[in-house]
Amino acid sequence: MAATHLAAARRSICAGFFGLGTFMGMWGVMIPERVASLGLSELTLGLFLLVIGLSLCAAIFCVNRFVIFQDAVQLIRVISAFYVLGFAVVLTTGSVMMLFLIGIVTGFAAGFVDAGLNSQASEWEQHSGRRGMSFFHALFSLGSLSGAALLTLMLSLDLPVKWVIYGSAVLVGGGLAMRRQWVGTQTIAGTAANADIDVGADNSGSPAADTAAARPARQLTLPRSACRCQLCCFWDCVLRWQPCQKAALWTGRHCI
Amino acid sequence: MNRVMGLSVSEAGQTVVLFSIAIAAVRFAGDWLANRFPVHLIMAVPMMLAGFMLFAAVLLGQVAVLMAAYVIFGLAIGNAFPIIISQAGSAAGGDRLRDISIVVGFAYVGLITGPALLGVIAHFAGLDATIITLAGAAMILGCLVMTMPRFVPSPQPDQDGVELVKTDQG
Numbered sequence: 001m002a003a004t005h006l007a008a009a010r011r012s013i014c015a016g017f018f019g020l021g022t023f024m025g026m027w028g029v030m031i032p033e034r035v036a037s038l039g040l041s042e043l044t045l046g047l048f049l050l051v052i053g054l055s056l057c058a059a060i061f062c063v064n065r066f067v068i069f070q071d072a073v074q075l076i077r078v079i080s081a082f083y084v085l086g087f088a089v090v091l092t093t094g095s096v097m098m099l100f101l102i103g104i105v106t107g108f109a110a111g112f113v114d115a116g117l118n119s120q121a122s123e124w125e126q127h128s129g130r131r132g133m134s135f136f137h138a139l140f141s142l143g144s145l146s147g148a149a150l151l152t153l154m155l156s157l158d159l160p161v162k163w164v165i166y167g168s169a170v171l172v173g174g175g176l177a178m179r180r181q182w183v184g185t186q187t188i189a190g191t192a193a194n195a196d197i198d199v200g201a202d203n204s205g206s207p208a209a210d211t212a213a214a215r216p217a218r219q220l221t222l223p224r225s226a227c228r229c230q231l232c233c234f235w236d237c238v239l240r241w242q243p244c245q246k247a248a249l250w251t252g253r254h255c256i
Numbered sequence: 257m258n259r260v261m262g263l264s265v266s267e268a269g270q271t272v273v274l275f276s277i278a279i280a281a282v283r284f285a286g287d288w289l290a291n292r293f294p295v296h297l298i299m300a301v302p303m304m305l306a307g308f309m310l311f312a313a314v315l316l317g318q319v320a321v322l323m324a325a326y327v328i329f330g331l332a333i334g335n336a337f338p339i340i341i342s343q344a345g346s347a348a349g350g351d352r353l354r355d356i357s358i359v360v361g362f363a364y365v366g367l368i369t370g371p372a373l374l375g376v377i378a379h380f381a382g383l384d385a386t387i388i389t390l391a392g393a394a395m396i397l398g399c400l401v402m403t404m405p406r407f408v409p410s411p412q413p414d415q416d417g418v419e420l421v422k423t424d425q426g
Contacts, residue, residue: 053368060361064354072353115360119353122345126352133342134286134335141280141334 006128008181013124015179016076016117017136019172020110021143023087026165028144029151030091038096048103055107056114063115072123073182075116080176083109084169092162123183261319261383271323278330286335295339300401302332307394314384314391332394337363343404 035045063069086106093099121136147168154161258268289298309325341356348355378386 050368053364056364057361057368060357060364063357064361070351070353111360111364115353115357118341118360119345119356122341122348122352122356125342125345131287131290131342133338133345134283134290137338137341138280138283138286141276141283145276145280 005181006124006183009120009124009183010128010132012176012179012182013117013120013136014139015172016080016113016120016176017140018143018146019080019084019176020113020117021140021145022147022150022168022172023084024140025144025147025149026091026151026168027087029148029155030161033155034091034099037094038099040096044096048100051100052103052107052110055104056111059108059111060115062108063112069112072116072119073184075112076120076182077177077179079109079112079116081173082106083113084173088165088169091165120183127183261322263319267319267323271326274323275326275330278327279334282331282334283338286338289335290339290342295343296401296404299332299336299339299404300398302328303336303394303398303401306332307391307398310387310391310394314387329390329394 031045034040040048063075069075082105086102086109089102090099090106093102117136121133125132150164150168151161154164258265263271286298306325306329309321309328313322313325341359344356344359345352374386374389377389
């Protein structure tokens with residue numbers, strides 16, 4: 001994969017982490033205002049946070065279970081819009097019912113985008129052979145501090161925060177949707193718009209390697225010890241605490 | 257901290273802000289550290305130090321020690337999640353998204369259950385017991401992380417050698 005493409009992909013990932021962090025920081029600052037303006041009790045607020053958390057977990061389950069959610073680039077580009085707009089509504093709505101309904105959507109979106117961005121960051125590390133995960137997460141923290149500082153400033157000056165929140169949502173959501181350079185989006189013909197994924201393929205950049213990468217994954221018959229099904233992965237990951245080897249040759253059946 | 261240890265609201269708030277800044281700062285230095293030291297030591301040593309500091313804060317009852325312990329705790333855990341994700345990516349098979357999503361899922365389960373669990377402990381046993389529980393958890397995790405090299409291979413670029421190609425995106 002070309003160095004310029006990796007550099008562009010790095011900028012996309014950085015923007016994603018920073019954008020996500022910004023809205024998380026805004027949420028932290030707005031909690032007292034939300035509690036006051038919507039009249040939320042501690043129990044209701046706790047329930048809302050639980051709903052968001054459970055939605056996040058459900059999104060992670062969907063990523064792991066359904067093929068349609070296993071395209072990191074599309075997850076980031078499409079669902080980040082739901083993430084930022086969901087947060088914007090949660091931060092500004094005057095209805096408790098709307099808060100909970102949009103909270104579920106936002107929780108799902110956060111799970112999808114978080115998994116997608118972390119996956120992209122890991123792909124970037126593997127393709128570039130450099131460490132970068134801490135830096136990406138540092139940008140999340142920086143975004144969180146920036147978002148919190150921005151809204152704190154607006155609130156302290158008694159300025160309306162609504163348009164800042166929606167403006168940030170359009171900026172971040174639109175920006176991520178428009179970004180075309182991600183790890184794995186460099187196609188054989190060199191048109192990034194097609195957004196092909198060649199996860200873990202040869203990164204030598206040679207045409208032969210790219211052609212080889214375009215072949216569909218081979219289905220192999222595996223011995224019991226190399227089975228990649230969910231059950232065996234769970235056994236390896238959780239019970240035996242060994243690195244998971246599943247997924248690449250997923251067939252949906254146990255021990256083919 | 258405001259109710260039990262007698263800190264003013266602003267002092268308690270400052271502690272939380274310092275905690276967040278410590279996390280951000282150590283993450284910016286995380287890749288530099290990870291390139292120079294074994295990652296399990298980067299996670300384990302500050303974790304055990306933070307546990308020790310929290311124990312000391314409870315035993316001494318000093319607000320300054322508690323605030324310092326919070327900062328060290330931020331420094332200790334700041335790089336934990338990125339390093340875990342990075343290691344998971346290195347150890348993953350062909351489909352990193354799914355493998356990493358499992359790790360992220362565990363993190364969210366902890367995010368949901370952790371505060372509730374600590375809240376229950378605080379409700380029944382008080383703040384000191386909660387902080388001691390956190391300190392104990394940090395010490396145990398630090399010790400467990402010391403055994404990490406036995407389970408996770410060191411990262412190498414594109415080591416998986418497994419192809420997975422999808423070409424239907426527009």
